[in-house]
Amino acid sequence: MSDQHDFVAALLDPERDCPAELSSWNGADPSSRFAVYRNNVISSLVNALADSFPVVLQLVGDEFFRAMAQVHVHANPPRTRILAEYGEAFPAFIEGFPPASSLPYLADVARLEFLRIQAYHSADTAPLNAEQITTALSQPDRLDGMTLELHPSAAVLSSNFAIVSLWAAHQGEMAIAQVDPLRAEHALVLRNRLDVEVMGIRHGAALFIQALRTGQCFGEAAEQALAIDPEFDLSHLLAHLISTGALTGYRFAP
Incomplete structure (x- = not known):
């Protein structure tokens, strides 16, 4: 040895x-x-x-x-x-x-890039189908106590720097001259079928997803997100998570 x-x-x-x-x-x-x-x-x-x-x-x-x-x-x-x-x-x-x-933003750009690698190689998990989603959302009196499970590839990175814009500029999606690297941004990384997406999201959306990841119930996660970000659009975020197959399960509180 x-x-x-x-x-x-x-x-x-x-x-x-x-x-x-x-x-x-x-x-x-x-x-x-x-x-x-x-x-x-x-x-x-x-x-x-x-x-x-x-x-x-x-x-x-x-x-x-x-x-x-x-x-x-x-x-x-x-x-x-x-x-x-x-x-x-x-x-x-x-x-x-x-x-x-x-x-100073270089390390967080690297963190974002490594999250993309992890997302690409994460396990495959079947998303909720339309019938399951309809069943969950058709019981509004139980939504607050519901917990949601996210796809293994889903991850959030919050940074004091413009990591999403810097990444997008180097994919040809925007001009690098338009990027203010010192502007705080939040990134949602998610594998949508075979493609790994990087999406800029609001602070409230980042908090909501992180809360779901730690097992917090739907109502509590939404309340925390809205408290820190009153303009957080929960419906828009849920629509994106559903359309990309990011939701893989749910449980109602007993």
């Missing part, structure tokens, strides 16, 4: 020497071959981060991104074999990376 630990440590740290136990089949110096292998491993992990965080890459440029990603790779090696899961710690790393401090 110690040999394996030494190998991994040397693989991710260019300051370490090639492990002494290594040898090559033809008697050549193994250090040069190990250096090539080390470079290939680091490059593949940097490329994986570039694929997972394309908007972050565009915001800082390829050279800066790859230098930052390489520092991250050395400090945070993968914990699983699944490259799609690599990058969970990247947003927090960006937040504490001094050279990126002039872009």
Whole structure:
């Protein structure tokens, strides 16, 4: 186990020497071959981060991104074999990376991008059908005590920065010059069939969805959302959640 630990440590740290136990089949110096292998491993992990965080890459440029990603790779090696899961710690790393401090919104943009990856790979769960929804909504006297279950892909991210607009601008949906990055925004991430959607929502809508996620009943969640955001449109949000298949179950209080 110690040999394996030494190998991994040397693989991710260019300051370490090639492990002494290594040898090559033809008697050549193994250090040069190990250096090539080390470079290939680091490059593949940097490329994986570039694929997972394309908007972050565009915001800082390829050279800066790859230098930052390489520092991250050395400090945070993968914990699983699944490259799609690599990058969970990247947003927090960006937040504490001094050279990126002039872009305070960068970490939250990375959080949004990783939520999209998680949504894409989340489990499939059948949405409520029209008959089930009609049955639930036809009992208004029981709605306040009803709890709703959301699709596993559904997630909310609230930020002090314009994360939805920044993401949309880099999808060609709006001009980057129109974006005020210091404006707070709330994002709803949801996989609608095979497409992962990013939707800007009001503060009240974000609170409502988060409350449902924690198991709060419908009435309590709506009351909290309206208290902080009087313009929160519950009917509009429910229509969107229903149309995108985000509602997967419900239970009435006994």
